[in-house]
Amino acid sequence: MASVRVENLKKIFRRGKIEVRAVDGITITIPDGQAFGVLGPSGHGKTTFLRLIAGLEVPTDGTIYFDDELVSAPGRIVVEPEHRGIAMVFQLWALYPNMTVYDNIAFPLRNAKVPKSEIDKKVKEIAEELGLTKVLNHYPRELSGGQMQRTAIARALVKNPRLLLMDEPFSNLDAAVRDSARALVRKIQRERKLTTIIVSHDPADIFSIAEVAGVIINGKFAQVSSPTDIYDNPANEVVAKLGGDINIVNVTVSGGFIYLSSSVKVPSPNPKLEGKYRLGVRPEDVMLSDSTDAPGMTFAGKVKVKVSSYVAGVFRTVVSPIDDDSVELMVNMGGYVEPGSEKNLLIRTQKIKLFDENGENVTLSALKTNS
Numbered sequence: 516m517a518s519v520r521v522e523n524l525k526k527i528f529r530r531g532k533i534e535v536r537a538v539d540g541i542t543i544t545i546p547d548g549q550a551f552g553v554l555g556p557s558g559h560g561k562t563t564f565l566r567l568i569a570g571l572e573v574p575t576d577g578t579i580y581f582d583d584e585l586v587s588a589p590g591r592i593v594v595e596p597e598h599r600g601i602a603m604v605f606q607l608w609a610l611y612p613n614m615t616v617y618d619n620i621a622f623p624l625r626n627a628k629v630p631k632s633e634i635d636k637k638v639k640e641i642a643e644e645l646g647l648t649k650v651l652n653h654y655p656r657e658l659s660g661g662q663m664q665r666t667a668i669a670r671a672l673v674k675n676p677r678l679l680l681m682d683e684p685f686s687n688l689d690a691a692v693r694d695s696a697r698a699l700v701r702k703i704q705r706e707r708k709l710t711t712i713i714v715s716h717d718p719a720d721i722f723s724i725a726e727v728a729g730v731i732i733n734g735k736f737a738q739v740s741s742p743t744d745i746y747d748n749p750a751n752e753v754v755a756k757l758g759g760d761i762n763i764v765n766v767t768v769s770g771g772f773i774y775l776s777s778s779v780k781v782p783s784p785n786p787k788l789e790g791k792y793r794l795g796v797r798p799e800d801v802m803l804s805d806s807t808d809a810p811g812m813t814f815a816g817k818v819k820v821k822v823s824s825y826v827a828g829v830f831r832t833v834v835s836p837i838d839d840d841s842v843e844l845m846v847n848m849g850g851y852v853e854p855g856s857e858k859n860l861l862i863r864t865q866k867i868k869l870f871d872e873n874g875e876n877v878t879l880s881a882l883k884t885n886s
């Protein structure tokens with residue numbers, strides 16, 4: 516296993532006269548044994564970052580070390596990808612359909628010209644570890660979904676990599692098997708303490724596997740923290756949206772209250788803030804009730820239900836303050852709520868976030884005041 520140390524890493528692509536700064540000055544250390552997740556929108560440098568670590572791209576600037584060994588330097592690859600001890604997984608599902616489980620797992624070893632007897636030993640060992648011994652002679656079409664996943668993982672791990680790199684590994688799986696695939700990768704990563712970097716645009720991939728996550732925006736890490744912290748305390752509005760569904764509404768903060776409309780308000784978490792902000796609150800931190808209180812929630816005012824639709828196990832219900840139709844909030848409800856009905860809006864105020872005009876999270880910032 517290895518630690519990965521990246522210093523001031525840059526990759527600039529040139530398309531004619533246009534420069535694309537795919538990776539724009541990343542410095543990070545991923546300790547030995549850690550599962551590190553890279554979350555980011557499409558086209559913001561996730562794959563390029565991973566390819567630089569793999570040695571498939573030459574850095575424009577900056578250095579990469581595996582432990583204390585320099586592997587990439589400005590303008591040159593010092594250690595070739597095949598000598599880095601890495602396994603790369605692009606899609607967990609992608610087994611070779613015309614090869615047996617045995618041959619699928621043996622493939623990377625044959626490629627590396629490992630002697631036959633050693634291949635046999637290693638394939639059998641990893642098959643035993645992953646419960647595949649009985650299906651070594653089966654073809655992928657004869658496997659259950661779980662066996663396919665385990666075969667793909669066995670193939671990634673058979674060379675005993677010191678670093679596992681995964682690029683959107685679950686994107687081709689159906690929702691039902693995706694969860695078990697994530698759980699399996701997490702279990703194996705934790706058991707083996709295998710340094711792992713997983714990149715995805717899907718927060719569920721990152722949050723279910725990574726111990727530490729970095730959010731990459733425009734080739735830079737906008738935030739590096741625990742997944743929980745990224746979800747609960749996003750550095751800015753873009754990170755907040757990448758982390759999951761969030762209501763964002765324009766608000767006025769005045770006299771210690773945040774006004775969503777003139778009649779819907781909650782206490783401000785920061786008495787120093789005054790003026791116009793954008794409020795962020797996740798659907799699970801808002802509820803509708805006939806009562807004005809619920810544990811941990813604050814009554815904000817009266818709202819009218821606009822739409823209630825069933826999505827993935829919850830009724831996504833859109834409401835507006837009764838005195839301002841232009842403000843909309845999405846609330847997750849356990850049952851259908853009749854459009855047109857009036858309800859009390861309750862908000863878990865300790866979970867709200869306030870963003871300034873630059874999108875920065877100023878919820879608890881003592882320095883930023885607009886007075």
Ligand SMILES: Nc1ncnc2c1ncn2[C@@H]1O[C@H](COP(=O)(O)OP(=O)(O)OP(=O)(O)O)[C@@H](O)[C@H]1O
Binds near residue numbers: 529556561563
């Ligand atoms: N070989 C290349 N030549 C020119 N531009 C490139 C090349 N590879 C990537 N880019 C550009 O660099 C930027 C970052 O691309 P990258 O693939 O790293 O993003 P990403 O976050 O992985 O996106 P996605 O999730 O869509 O794969 C994009 O603007 C992309 O068009």
